[in-house]
Amino acid sequence: MKFDPWSSEFVAHPYDVYAELRRERPVGFFEPTGQWLVARHADVNALLRDRRLGRSYLHVATHAEFGRPDDPGFQDPFWRVIRAGMLDVEPPVHTRLRRLVSKAFTPRMVEALRPKVAELATGLVDRFVENGGGDLIAEVAEPLPVTVIAEMLGVPEADRHLLRPWSADICGMYELNPSIEAQHTAVRAASEFSDYLVGLARHRREHPGDDLISALAQVADGGDALTEEELVGTCVLLLNAGHEATVNVTGNGWWSLFRNPAELERLRADHGLLPTAIEELMRWDTPLQMFERWVLEDITVGGVDIPRGSEVALLFGSANRDPEVFDDPDRLDVGRADNPHISFGAGIHFCLGAPLARIELAESFGALLRRAPAMELAAEPVWGPGYVIRGLESLQVRV
Numbered sequence: 001m002k003f004d005p006w007s008s009e010f011v012a013h014p015y016d017v018y019a020e021l022r023r024e025r026p027v028g029f030f031e032p033t034g035q036w037l038v039a040r041h042a043d044v045n046a047l048l049r050d051r052r053l054g055r056s057y058l059h060v061a062t063h064a065e066f067g068r069p070d071d072p073g074f075q076d077p078f079w080r081v082i083r084a085g086m087l088d089v090e091p092p093v094h095t096r097l098r099r100l101v102s103k104a105f106t107p108r109m110v111e112a113l114r115p116k117v118a119e120l121a122t123g124l125v126d127r128f129v130e131n132g133g134g135d136l137i138a139e140v141a142e143p144l145p146v147t148v149i150a151e152m153l154g155v156p157e158a159d160r161h162l163l164r165p166w167s168a169d170i171c172g173m174y175e176l177n178p179s180i181e182a183q184h185t186a187v188r189a190a191s192e193f194s195d196y197l198v199g200l201a202r203h204r205r206e207h208p209g210d211d212l213i214s215a216l217a218q219v220a221d222g223g224d225a226l227t228e229e230e231l232v233g234t235c236v237l238l239l240n241a242g243h244e245a246t247v248n249v250t251g252n253g254w255w256s257l258f259r260n261p262a263e264l265e266r267l268r269a270d271h272g273l274l275p276t277a278i279e280e281l282m283r284w285d286t287p288l289q290m291f292e293r294w295v296l297e298d299i300t301v302g303g304v305d306i307p308r309g310s311e312v313a314l315l316f317g318s319a320n321r322d323p324e325v326f327d328d329p330d331r332l333d334v335g336r337a338d339n340p341h342i343s344f345g346a347g348i349h350f351c352l353g354a355p356l357a358r359i360e361l362a363e364s365f366g367a368l369l370r371r372a373p374a375m376e377l378a379a380e381p382v383w384g385p386g387y388v389i390r391g392l393e394s395l396q397v398r399v
């Protein structure tokens, strides 16, 4: 097999190909996407922190100067929303946006949410157990992070069912070489989501509540230069980033445990291993397999010269299995103590929600271990189509 992010076989098991890349071609040009694939942990980690690269180049150059075509006009509504969020901007705009939002996501602030997260997780798991099991993704993995982030932002309960489909459609644009149909779907979702949030933010400005949208709408009012577009871009980012990967860590994580029954038994016998187990599940089957960066100045990586204007694709899934960093990297070890996995990224875009994600995962895995101690797989799961955002379509279990 070779690197083929469009093949379901590769998506289901990319790790042998990654091992070969790390050994034989740790930095190599990939013709079909015109990107440089970077496979080793040390390089991925260094490039994430290197300010000669950026999530965008539009703060220093035009599309033409970077030898890139203009975005097709029909994509405008999509990019307006996405490029207004902190993930797709660089300093100084990034610094300002991140500072405004980060107050709500400090470890202390999110620790205060733990009892609420625990209550939600227990409620979902209790219902799941009463029903004798079912699809763990639809019944537990999805509703928990969606509810938590929707409550933080203040999205009314009646509208929450809209979030997951909008997010999934928007994420279609992040896959490699998305089809024209996927592009149109993403644009439509971004427009609808944006219209919805503009309405909600305007309402909250008039009738503020105790939620993040109200708080950010006040900032937008108060002259700290958070434009309405930035407000909407920030909320879309928080709502999407705030659940996509957590859903997939839950699904991929349980599937990893079922495939490694001795490790599952070890965890069942000692719930004290939960914190290291969660980090290990994030490492062993990484939910976000790849992140991209633009090269803003000529660089050399592993002896390979990469010129300004290039794009690098950082293979997180490969970095997390690098034997230079992890002992016996293909082994799932729920007690792994030294685990510098890269799943939350590194550098200035390091995941803002990492403390919240860790609490959500600890509470949902904890509730399932306690209340469904004999949970078992009921059917072979199927991977969703995504490679960049990689997760199971469903995970049928019996309790």
Ligand code: HEM
Residues within 6 Å of the ligand: 055, 086, 087, 088, 098, 149, 237, 238, 241, 242, 243, 245, 246, 249, 287, 288, 291, 292, 342, 343, 344, 345, 346, 348, 349, 350, 351, 352, 353, 354, 356, 357
């Ligand atoms: C296990 C779950 C999660 C994983 C694996 C994850 C992973 C990541 C990664 C890798 C990045 C950096 C992307 C890059 O450098 O290009 C990132 C950024 C981000 N994540 Fe997460 N994330 C998770 C959960 C969350 C949650 C619950 C939130 C809640 C708000 C969140 C909010 C964000 C935001 C706002 C950014 C952008 C930060 C910036 O650009 O400065 N994430 N995440």
